[in-house]
Amino acid sequence: MNIIYILDLIGTAAFAASGAWVGVRKQMDLFGVLVLGTVTAVGGGTLRDLLLGDIPPFSLKDEAYIYIAIVVSVVVFANRKRFEFFEKPLLYFDAIGLGTFVVIGTTKAIDFQLGALGAVLMGVMTGTAGGVMRDLLANQVPLILRREIYASACVAGGALLVILGENGVAPATAAMLSAATVILVRLLAIHYDWSLPKP
Amino acid sequence: MNIIYILDLIGTAAFAASGAWVGVRKQMDLFGVLVLGTVTAVGGGTLRDLLLGDIPPFSLKDEAYIYIAIVVSVVVFANRKRFEFFEKPLLYFDAIGLGTFVVIGTTKAIDFQLGALGAVLMGVMTGTAGGVMRDLLANQVPLILRREIYASACVAGGALLVILGENGVAPATAAMLSAATVILVRLLAIHYDWSLPKP
Amino acid sequence: MNIIYILDLIGTAAFAASGAWVGVRKQMDLFGVLVLGTVTAVGGGTLRDLLLGDIPPFSLKDEAYIYIAIVVSVVVFANRKRFEFFEKPLLYFDAIGLGTFVVIGTTKAIDFQLGALGAVLMGVMTGTAGGVMRDLLANQVPLILRREIYASACVAGGALLVILGENGVAPATAAMLSAATVILVRLLAIHYDWSLPKP
Numbered sequence: 001m002n003i004i005y006i007l008d009l010i011g012t013a014a015f016a017a018s019g020a021w022v023g024v025r026k027q028m029d030l031f032g033v034l035v036l037g038t039v040t041a042v043g044g045g046t047l048r049d050l051l052l053g054d055i056p057p058f059s060l061k062d063e064a065y066i067y068i069a070i071v072v073s074v075v076v077f078a079n080r081k082r083f084e085f086f087e088k089p090l091l092y093f094d095a096i097g098l099g100t101f102v103v104i105g106t107t108k109a110i111d112f113q114l115g116a117l118g119a120v121l122m123g124v125m126t127g128t129a130g131g132v133m134r135d136l137l138a139n140q141v142p143l144i145l146r147r148e149i150y151a152s153a154c155v156a157g158g159a160l161l162v163i164l165g166e167n168g169v170a171p172a173t174a175a176m177l178s179a180a181t182v183i184l185v186r187l188l189a190i191h192y193d194w195s196l197p198k199p
Numbered sequence: 200m201n202i203i204y205i206l207d208l209i210g211t212a213a214f215a216a217s218g219a220w221v222g223v224r225k226q227m228d229l230f231g232v233l234v235l236g237t238v239t240a241v242g243g244g245t246l247r248d249l250l251l252g253d254i255p256p257f258s259l260k261d262e263a264y265i266y267i268a269i270v271v272s273v274v275v276f277a278n279r280k281r282f283e284f285f286e287k288p289l290l291y292f293d294a295i296g297l298g299t300f301v302v303i304g305t306t307k308a309i310d311f312q313l314g315a316l317g318a319v320l321m322g323v324m325t326g327t328a329g330g331v332m333r334d335l336l337a338n339q340v341p342l343i344l345r346r347e348i349y350a351s352a353c354v355a356g357g358a359l360l361v362i363l364g365e366n367g368v369a370p371a372t373a374a375m376l377s378a379a380t381v382i383l384v385r386l387l388a389i390h391y392d393w394s395l396p397k398p
Numbered sequence: 399m400n401i402i403y404i405l406d407l408i409g410t411a412a413f414a415a416s417g418a419w420v421g422v423r424k425q426m427d428l429f430g431v432l433v434l435g436t437v438t439a440v441g442g443g444t445l446r447d448l449l450l451g452d453i454p455p456f457s458l459k460d461e462a463y464i465y466i467a468i469v470v471s472v473v474v475f476a477n478r479k480r481f482e483f484f485e486k487p488l489l490y491f492d493a494i495g496l497g498t499f500v501v502i503g504t505t506k507a508i509d510f511q512l513g514a515l516g517a518v519l520m521g522v523m524t525g526t527a528g529g530v531m532r533d534l535l536a537n538q539v540p541l542i543l544r545r546e547i548y549a550s551a552c553v554a555g556g557a558l559l560v561i562l563g564e565n566g567v568a569p570a571t572a573a574m575l576s577a578a579t580v581i582l583v584r585l586l587a588i589h590y591d592w593s594l595p596k597p
Contacts, residue, residue, distance in 0.1 A: 023543070031550060032543030046449070051245070053254035055451035060516045067515065117266065118259045132336070137530070139539040141338040145222070145231030152230060250444070252453035316465065317458045331535070340537040344421070344430030351429060 004175070008104060009068060011097020016041035016069035017090055019134045020076035021083060026138050030077055036134050037073030038066060043130035048105050048122050052112045095186040098150075099157060099179035101127040106158045107175065116162045123158030124151060127182070149189045157182035203374070207303060208267060210296020215240035215268040216289055218333045219275035220282060225337050229276055235333050236272030237265060242329035247304050247321050251311045294385040297349075298356060298378035300326040305357045306374065315361045322357030323350060326381070348388045356381035402573070406502060407466055409495020414439035414467040415488055417532045418474035419481060424536050428475055434532050435471030436464060441528035446503050446520050450510045493584040496548075497555060497577035499525040504556045505573065514560045521556030522549060525580075547587045555580035 019040025023033035042059035049057035059065050076083060105126025109119040128144050128151055135142040144150050157178045164174035188194065218239025222232035241258035248256035258264050275282060304325025308318040327343050327350055334341040343349050356377045363373035387393065417438025421431035440457035447455035457463050474481060503524025507517040526542050526549055533540040542548050555576045562572035586592065 026539065026543075028539075028543045031547075032540075035543060035549075050249060050448060051255060051259060056449060056510070056512065056516075060449060060512055060519075063513050063515045066519070112255070114255065114259055115262050117262045118255075121259075121265070136335055136534055137540060137543065139338065139537065141225065141227075142231075142336060145225075145227045145234060145336065149230075151234075249448060250454060250458060311454070313454065313458055314461050316461045317454075320458075320464070335534055338537065340424065340426075341430075341535060344424075344426045344433060344535065348429075350433075 004100065004104065007096060007100040007179075009064065010093060011100045012041045012065050012068050013072045014090060014093035014097045015101075015130055016072040017076050017086070018094060019130070020073035021087075022134055022138050023073075024077060024080045024083070030074075033077045034070055034073045036137060037076065038069040039137065040130045040134040041069040041072075042066060043133040044101060044126045044128060045105065045130075047129045048108070048126045051125075052109065052114075052122070054108070054112070091190060092187070095183045095190075098127045098154065098186055099182035102154045102157045102182050103161060103175045103179045106161045106178070107171070110162070110165060116166075119162050120155060120158035123161070124154040127154045149194050150186065153182045153185035153189065156185055203299065203303065206295060206299040206378075208263065209292060210299045211240045211264050211267050212271045213289060213292035213296045214300075214329055215271040216275050216285070217293055218329070219272035220286075221333055221337050222272075223276060223279045223282070229273075232276045233269060233272045235336060236275065237268040238336065239329045239333040240268040240271075241265060242332040243300060243325045243327060244304065244329075246328045247307070247325045250324075251308065251313075251321070253307070253311070290389060291386070294382045294389075297326045297353065297385055298381035301353045301356045301381050302360060302374045302378045305360045305377070306370070309361070309364060315365075318361050319354060319357035322360070323353040326353045348393050349385065352381045352384035352388065355384055402498065402502065405494060405498040405577075407462065408491060409498045410439045410463050410466050411470045412488060412491035412495045413499075413528055414470040415474050415484070416492060417528070418471035419485075420532055420536050421471075422475060422478045422481070428472075431475045432468060432471045434535060435474065436467040437535065438528045438532040439467040439470075440464060441531040442499060442524045442526060443503065443528075445527045446506070446524045449523075450507065450512075450520070452506070452510070489588060490585070493581045493588075496525045496552065496584055497580035500552045500555045500580050501559060501573045501577045504559045504576070505569070508560070508563060514564075517560050518553060518556035521559070522552040525552045547592050548584065551580045551583035551587065554583055 016037040020033045020037035022040075023036035026032075028036065042057075042065050046057040046059050049055065049059075079086075102123040106119050106123030108126075109122035114122065131144055132142040135144075160181050161174055161178035164177065165171070169177075215236040219232045219236035221239075222235035225231075227235065241256075241264050245256040245258050248254065248258075278285075301322040305318050305322030307325075308321035313321065330343055331341040334343075359380050360373055360377035363376065364370070368376075414435040418431045418435035420438075421434035424430075426434065440455075440463050444455040444457050447453065447457075477484075500521040504517050504521030506524075507520035512520060529542055530540040533542075558579050559572055559576035562575065563569070567575075
């Protein structure tokens with residue numbers, strides 16, 4: 001559980017950086033950058049907790065998440081001139097965060113007695129809804145609805161976790177395999193520029 | 200109750216089709232189309248359940264709704280070249296869905312002890328908030344804030360249901376009259392191109 | 399408590415007017431103007447109550463808030479030709495509302511056992527999230543993410559309230575000082591056109 005918590009915080013930092021960076025590019029002031037960073041980092045898990053009825057949500061129970069998001073956003077804002085250098089490595093941390101968020105969200109939904117479809121949905125939402133909120137606030141069509149197979153990576157990982165769990169695989173093993181799947185699909189999609197069919 | 204459930208599923212399918220179609224027109228990939236279809240179909244009722252405190256919301260308790268939304272969205276995506284033929288008939292199913300959603304939302308709010316205004320609001324929200332979320336995700340000003348009297352049809356139906364209920368009309372009769380009002384006003388508004396006063 | 403309730407209703411009316419006015423400028427019909435007015439007025443507090451788990455939210459428990467928002471929105475819509483005359487005085491009522499909302503939100507979060515950061519966040523959210531929802535519905539980047547130190551005024555007031563409370567200052571005194579801080583910073587920011595650093 002300790003490793004998952006550490007990965008969760010790493011993912012939170014990576015998501016906050018990506019959100020803050022969108023704020024910088026949209027010419028927002030410091031407050032806007034903080035809001036975008038924080039919402040991107042904790043928005044998905046917070047919405048999941050609202051829907052599951054686990055209230056107050058994780059982000060208000062353990063303030064570490066929001067402190068990290070704020071610190072990272074300030075750092076991004078302060079280094080906005082040099083941020084291009086960080087964009088590439090950030091993609092890797094972002095992928096780690098995505099895998100962790102999907103596993104945490106799917107596992108929590110199963111614990112809350114949701115069905116298979118609901119559990120996968122909650123996993124995908126944990127990984128992606130923060131970025132959707134970021135894009136709504138930045139007044140752009142959510143990237144995830146238009147580009148790459150970011151979401152498909154989450155669906156694959158969440159579904160795998162549900163299937164392994166139903167077939168009696170040990171939770172820790174299932175979580176590791178599922179997170180690895182998300183991260184691998186995500187990195188391959190970036191590398192080979194995969195995308196879903198489009199109209 | 201069985202008839203209402205069937206009408207509810209028909210409305211869900213119609214709303215999903217309208218949401219998926221917006222996704223297709225906005226050049227989204229398959230995942231985006233699925234998200235828009237699903238959010239349009241279950242977003243209003245899910246928000247209502249969050250506000251009433253009925254958690255997890257109906258859409259996570261009975262997975263039929265989301266399965267229908269996903270299947271319909273995939274069908275729309277696959278038939279996107281021929282979808283124009285379905286647009287006209289879809290308006291009728293959409294009206295049926297609207298009437299059903301308003302009745303379900305208003306009734307549920309009354310059961311949860313909300314006042315008259317709150318009950319009407321919850322009915323209107325059940326019928327319209329999914330479409331608002333669809334338009335936010337598609338980065339367009341919600342249609343409902345600008346066009347026709349879509350929302351007024353919901354207000355009329357919700358108010359009628361509250362008034363009939365307070366005057367001792369049997370729930371089934373009140374529900375039928377209320378849904379019929381929404382559907383009728385909606386269809387007349389389309390036919391005669393009615394709209395509310397504008398600045 | 400009575401004074402706070404009256405200030406709260408004044409703030410609700412001012413926020414509703416600002417929301418309705420955005421709807422008018424965006425060429426929305428009467429329904430759109432009502433929605434924007436209402437969402438701006440009660441959206442922040444409603445989101446706070448969802449996150450704190452105080453459900454149904456204040457806006458559905460005490461219908462006075464939504465009645466006021468509706469009446470004010472209709473008045474704005476009816477007087478849209480003459481509204482420019484009201485814009486300046488409205489800023490003062492808006493500042494009063496902001497101070498009151500921040501104090502109410504922060505206090506409520508403390509009552510619900512949130513930590514210091516969470517309490518300040520809930521205060522800021524109570525004061526600002528309604529305006530963010532208004533801007534999302536009007537399809538514009540939230541003003542608060544780009545302009546002036548509207549949000550900073552809320553942060554200052556919320557933080558002051560938490561600090562005073564932890565140092566044993568009487569709640570009524572702390573609330574008054576905190577609200578006064580928000581209002582003062584807000585009015586000074588308008589007067590001197592202050593803003594936060596930008597990229």
